[in-house]
Amino acid sequence: MxxxxxxxxxxxxxxxxxxxxxxxxxxxxxxxxxxxxxxxxxxxxxxxxxxxxxxxxxxxxxxxxxxxxxxxxxxxxxxxxxxxxxxxxxxxxxxxxxxxxxxxxxxxxxxxxxxxxxxxxxxxxxxxxxxxxxxxxxxxxxxxxxxxxxxxxxxxxxxxxxxxxxxxxxxxxxxxxxxxxxxxxxxxxxxxxxxxxxxxxxxxxxxxxxxxKWKHPFSRPHPQKPPLRVSTMHQQEMHRFLYDPELACTVLQLDFSGHARALLVLPDPGKMGQLEAALRPETLTKWGQSLVPSLLDLHLPRFSxxxxxxxxxxxxxxxxxxxxxxxxxxxxxxxxxxxxxxxxxxxxxxxxxxxxxxxxxxxxxALNNAPLALSAISSAPLVHFNRPFLVFLWEMTTQSLLFLGKVANPTAG
Known part of the structure; x- marks a missing residue:
């Protein structure tokens, strides 16, 4: 055999x-x-x-x-x-x-x-x-x-x-x-x-x-001028949102129709390494407890x-x-x-x-947990995901993490 x-x-x-x-x-x-x-x-x-x-x-x-x-x-x-x-x-x-x-x-x-x-x-x-x-x-x-x-x-x-x-x-x-x-x-x-x-x-x-499907669908994406060629989706909606000054990142929750949601984390320029090193379950828990409803002017790349x-x-x-x-x-x-x-x-x-x-x-x-000190913004801030960010995809009934990723190139497929 x-x-x-x-x-x-x-x-x-x-x-x-x-x-x-x-x-x-x-x-x-x-x-x-x-x-x-x-x-x-x-x-x-x-x-x-x-x-x-x-x-x-x-x-x-x-x-x-x-x-x-x-x-x-x-x-x-x-x-x-x-x-x-x-x-x-x-x-x-x-x-x-x-x-x-x-x-x-x-x-x-x-x-x-x-x-x-x-x-x-x-x-x-x-x-x-x-x-x-x-x-x-x-x-x-x-x-x-x-x-x-x-x-x-x-x-x-x-x-x-x-x-x-x-x-x-x-x-x-x-x-x-x-x-x-x-x-x-x-x-x-x-x-x-x-x-x-x-x-x-x-x-x-x-x-x-x-x-x-999104609970709040985006408008149709608008292609950007070359060399970017990234289609950007836009909406003004209420979303749960925070800015974490300790980790220098923006955290956004997007809800789906059904028991699922996405958590998008956008670090400040040059702060991705700092954010990745600090990722712990306790960090996710603090974010989840600290998100507040905010009216956002949201710009998000359509990505694969x-x-x-x-x-x-x-x-x-x-x-x-x-x-x-x-x-x-x-x-x-x-x-x-x-x-x-x-x-x-x-x-x-x-x-x-x-x-x-x-x-x-x-x-x-033979073959060989203290609460975060977070920035609250009462107006409709501009949130533009125009640099690398993290994506967490959750099923909420079980609180299970289905997918985890980093979007560095939205068009890479």
């Missing part, structure tokens, strides 16, 4: 490409008890994971910003969910390394609570909404030569809604998967990062797709940004050691993890849409 490959791809594929589903035989001992109806819960279970996702996102952003000179775009929920699902099939130290690498303190938050939290998060994000198009999903495709552990299959199904299917991997299968990636992300992500091989053993596919990264080179605290994934299948007891991630985010006068795709490859080892 050739090299054994394990792919985990966060990239919108339905569970019907090839093969038959593995039968469900038993309940996994790793699955926590089913949560009660959230209406009767004092605290929804997803509250145990969303703060860690935010903290992990800011840590990852700083690492990407240290290397990138242009746009940055990734999905914290997409990366975190893929790695958390991988931890279901890991053993001992590998499980601990993955979950602690995602920012969880396993003494304060037991492993079962983390898995229960992700189940609540993904289930809530997947609830239909007439004003917000947000789709999440997961499928597992395993080589027909594998005999996956039933406990892992049951845990993946119970916690992530992931169904497992036997597959015969080939170039044709890869093309079909790429077609489904485009379909489930409505063309936002073309193809999948990474390549399938004939000796691929497992593919895990999940997707995050977001589309929403994307990012594609080899996260295995960035998240070395997770990926630089041998992993034991024998909880999925015994042959995967010594593996090296690699991960790629691709995200796309478009913002126009009508709204925002975004898609994400991730790939996580495993090969056998």
């Amino acid at each position: 050739g090299p054994a490959l394990l792919w985990l791809l966060g990239a919108g594929i339905v569970a019907s490409i090839h093969g038959q589903p593995f039968p469900s035989l038993e309940k996994s001992p790793k699955v926590p008890p089913a949560p009660q109806d959230q209406l009767s819960e004092p605290t929804p279970a997803h509250h145990s994971v969303t703060p860690a996702i935010t903290s992990f996102a800011l840590h990852l952003y700083k690492q990407l910003a240290a290397e990138a000179t242009g746009n940055i775009c990734f999905s914290p929920v997409g990366v975190s969910a893929a790695l958390a699902l991988l931890s279901l099939g890991a053993q001992a130290d590998t499980t601990t390394r993955i979950l602690e690498g995602l920012g969880f303190n396993l003494t304060e938050t037991p492993q079962a609570d983390i898995y229960r939290g992700f189940r609540s998060l993904l289930s809530t994000l997947g609830q239909p909404s007439p004003k917000l198009e947000l789709k999440v999903g997961t499928s597992l495709f395993l080589s027909q030569q594998l005999k996956p552990r039933q406990s892992f299959l049951d845990a993946a199904r119970e916690l992530y809604g992931a169904l497992a299917f036997a597959a015969n991997f080939s170039d044709a299968a890869g093309r079909r998967m790429e077609a489904f990636v485009r379909k489930r992300t409505y063309g936002r992500v073309a193809g999948i990062p990474g390549l399938l091989h004939d000796d691929t053993l497992l593919v895990l596919l999940n997707y995050v797709f977001f589309k929403a 940004i994307s990012g594609m990264y080899n996260l295995g080179d960035v998240l070395t605290h997770i990926f630089n050691l041998e992993a034991d994934l024998s909880g999925i299948e015994g042959q995967l007891n010594q593996t090296i993890l690699r991960m790629s991630h691709k995200a796309v985010l478009d913002m126009t006068e009508r709204g925002t849409d975004a898609g994400v795709a991730s790939s996580l490859l495993s090969q056998p080892w």
Whole structure:
């Protein structure tokens, strides 16, 4: 048998490409008890994971910003969910390394609570909404030569809604998967990062797709004179807004129709590095508590940004050691993890849409809080996003950070 490959791809594929589903035989001992109806819960279970996702996102952003000179775009929920699902099939130290690498303190938050939290998060994000198009999903495709552990299959199904299917991997299968990636992300992500091989053993596919209209739409954009060629959107509306003199930045909240919002952060000229270094969950919390309604004369570029990264080179605290994934299948007891991630985010006068795709490859080892002092402005100030700024895209029911990016070149695509 050739090299054994394990792919985990966060990239919108339905569970019907090839093969038959593995039968469900038993309940996994790793699955926590089913949560009660959230209406009767004092605290929804997803509250145990969303703060860690935010903290992990800011840590990852700083690492990407240290290397990138242009746009940055990734999905914290997409990366975190893929790695958390991988931890279901890991053993001992590998499980601990993955979950602690995602920012969880396993003494304060037991492993079962983390898995229960992700189940609540993904289930809530997947609830239909007439004003917000947000789709999440997961499928597992395993080589027909594998005999996956039933406990892992049951845990993946119970916690992530992931169904497992036997597959015969080939170039044709890869093309079909790429077609489904485009379909489930409505063309936002073309193809999948990474390549399938004939000796691929497992593919895990999940997707995050977001589309929403602004609560207050912008006027049609006006193209600027060359060489800028940036279309600028304009409106005069009431928005929650602040100026943070400590970090020398303007913070603006834009609401969507539905339970989502964007937070745009515009540093003063030459202050982007200072802002990025100071990004912490506490900073976001203070901003959120200090924003005040203001009538703004807002000018915002219409932009399309994307990012594609080899996260295995960035998240070395997770990926630089041998992993034991024998909880999925015994042959995967010594593996090296690699991960790629691709995200796309478009913002126009009508709204925002975004898609994400991730790939996580495993090969056998033998193969190698005080309040801010903020400036309040009573008139309608001019807020012109005409230099690099940050974008946070939130789903508000779960307080989860779906996308995080930096707009350095609005036309880079």
